[in-house]
Amino acid sequence: MxxxxxxxxxxxxxxxxxxxxxxxxxxxxxxxxxxxxxxxxxxxxxxxxxxxxxxxxxxxxxxxxxxxxxxxxxxxxxxxxxxxxxxxxxxxxxxxxxxxxxxxxxxxxxxxxxxxxxxxxxxxxxxxxxxxxxxxxxxxxxxxxxxxxxxxxxxxxxxxxxxxxxxxxxxxxxxxxxxxxxxxxxxxxxxxxxxxxxxxxxxxxxxxxxxxxxxxxxxQRHYRTLERLRSVASPLLGRMSGRAVAVDADGWPAAVIGMPPPDRLPLPRSPADGPLWVPSLGMCTVEPLPGGWLVRVDGGGTGPAGPAARLVLDLSRPHHSSVTVSSGAGSWTQELSPRHAELLHTLARHREGRSAAELAGDLFGDRTRTVTVRAEMSRLRRHLAQVLASRPYRFADGVEVEVVPRLWHERPGVLP
The missing domain is CATH 3.30.450.40 (GAF domain)
Known part of the structure; x- marks a missing residue:
């Protein structure tokens, strides 16, 4: 004892x-x-x-x-x-x-x-x-x-x-x-x-x-910044048709038209004007705004494909796992919850794909917990829509995957 x-x-x-x-x-x-x-x-x-x-x-x-x-x-x-x-x-x-x-x-x-x-x-x-x-x-x-x-x-x-x-x-x-x-x-x-x-x-x-x-x-400083961006972007969006969103430099939406307000967009730090693939929206056109960016959803294209598409799952830092997606259209990094890090790590080890029941068994040792798995995968695909495929859950064809393993020792068993 x-x-x-x-x-x-x-x-x-x-x-x-x-x-x-x-x-x-x-x-x-x-x-x-x-x-x-x-x-x-x-x-x-x-x-x-x-x-x-x-x-x-x-x-x-x-x-x-x-x-x-x-x-x-x-x-x-x-x-x-x-x-x-x-x-x-x-x-x-x-x-x-x-x-x-x-x-x-x-x-x-x-x-x-x-x-x-x-x-x-x-x-x-x-x-x-x-x-x-x-x-x-x-x-x-x-x-x-x-x-x-x-x-x-x-x-x-x-x-x-x-x-x-x-x-x-x-x-x-x-x-x-x-x-x-x-x-x-x-x-x-x-x-x-x-x-x-x-x-x-x-x-x-x-x-x-x-x-x-x-x-x-x-x-509070961030809210004030978004309010200033909203005052600039709202009149502009009101004259537009289609889907578009004004976001600040960190990808947070300030004003939107033609679609529900998205979550934070994982934009490159300094995106160039023109076509850009955004994981949660697909192909977009990006234009600068004072204090942020105007993102127009083009609706065309399915995202990165071929060897230029690369995903890096970084598990090396305790409690701060992240995923970075790179393609010819830019590079995006998304912080991950421990559960989402586990899911992506499991899919990286099973490139042929896993069913909801198999993922439930991998994560919880209980193949019946498919509702939880499907809910978490739905949240993940909201940010990585063009990178993750379903039926079975897997990384999309043509996406190169690299895992940076953990190099630290905390409580064993948190990640496979």
Whole structure:
């Protein structure tokens, strides 16, 4: 029987020295294969397992080179995180300073772009290498509340010896990922870090709440952008016949005529004027609009065919699977739910096709769950109409398929 995992509320109720000794005992026993006095939390144990799988030394500190100042400034200017810095500051800086902590904001590659706090705490952060331009990815500095949330997509608090690398055992941190609602991309992590005495079980909830406020701010900015595009596009569409939709730069519809409003269109980042194949609509003509694109549905053509059509199913990132379709008319990437990633992976392994019953058996071990399979396949084909065929479900003829396998270890069995 495995020992019960220790929780943060229990640690916070302990004397700092007592909590530190307990966590060190848990870490040393777990990493050496012995029975620990208490179990590590699941997300911490999973991160330790990943680090051991990479052959990392828990007693050796590693640091990547810092970014040059001009590259830090370029990333700051290009990052959507700049738009929500006031929200992050208002929600966290004063509280972090009161707890003798610092607020850290890192981009999607784990590079520290901003940090704020009292000078005394910033000097301590300097000693750990938490300075602008530092690389805080898990693969470099081990289990931490910047790099690990970037990898898993989940908020995390890491306290003392829960850090894989022993050099960080006098530090505590809580971080939450921030996703841009405009395109679903993970754009970074906001983190509160500091000395051990500042641990509080509510810190993670606070940081997570502020991250959600930042996402809400991005969403409101997006709505305002769509309203401006709608005011430009609606008079134009009102004079048109046929099917057409005005979308913003990220493919979100602002105005439509001749058809139900579509889901987000997976357009290339900078589509050229003229014919373009859109997975959910078929052949279209694309024209620029102020703040977006006018997409006219031509109604002709069946999409890409032959060796120029290529689909890449990327399963390499935990919780962030995607599919990219490329053809002579452009390239499109669509984020996938875990279930849709499983479906496409199964079809990639069975190019001859699978019936609904066979897919139900593959996914659930129950061939009778065909209603669920058909519903999920219908959702998938809404985005990949010209790539997926039915009766049986399969990739269309002439589509080259590549699978980028997962290179990480989470809970086994999530994907085949």
């Amino acid at each position: 495995q020992p019960r995992p220790i929780d943060l509320a229990t640690l916070a109720a302990m004397d700092t020295a007592e909590a530190t000794r307990l966590l060190r005992g848990v870490r040393e026993a777990t990493l050496s294969g012995r029975r620990p006095p208490a179990g590590p939390r699941t997300e911490i144990e999973e991160s330790w397992r990943r680090m051991l799988g990479r052959g990392a030394d828990p007693d050796r500190e590693r640091r990547a080179g810092l970014l040059p100042l001009e590259e830090i400034e370029r990333r700051r200017n290009d990052s959507a995180l700049r738009e929500v810095l006031p929200v992050l500051r208002e929600g966290l800086v004063s509280i972090a300073e009161a707890a003798r902590h610092t607020m850290i904001v890192a981009d999607s590659e784990g590079r520290l772009l901003w940090r704020e706090g009292k000078a005394s705490v910033l000097r301590k952060a300097d000693a750990y290498g938490f300075v602008p331009g530092a690389d805080l990815k898990e693969e470099f500095i081990g289990t931490n509340a910047v790099g690990t949330p970037l990898l898993t997509g989940r908020p995390l608090q890491v306290h003392a010896a829960e850090h894989f690398v022993s050099a960080y055992h006098s530090w505590t941190c809580a971080g939450a990922p921030i996703t841009d609602p405009r395109d679903g991309r993970l754009i970074g992590v906001v983190n509160v870090s500091g000395p051990l005495s500042g641990i509080h079980p509510a810190t993670l909830a606070l940081v997570t709440s502020v991250a959600r406020l930042a996402e809400a701010e991005l969403r």
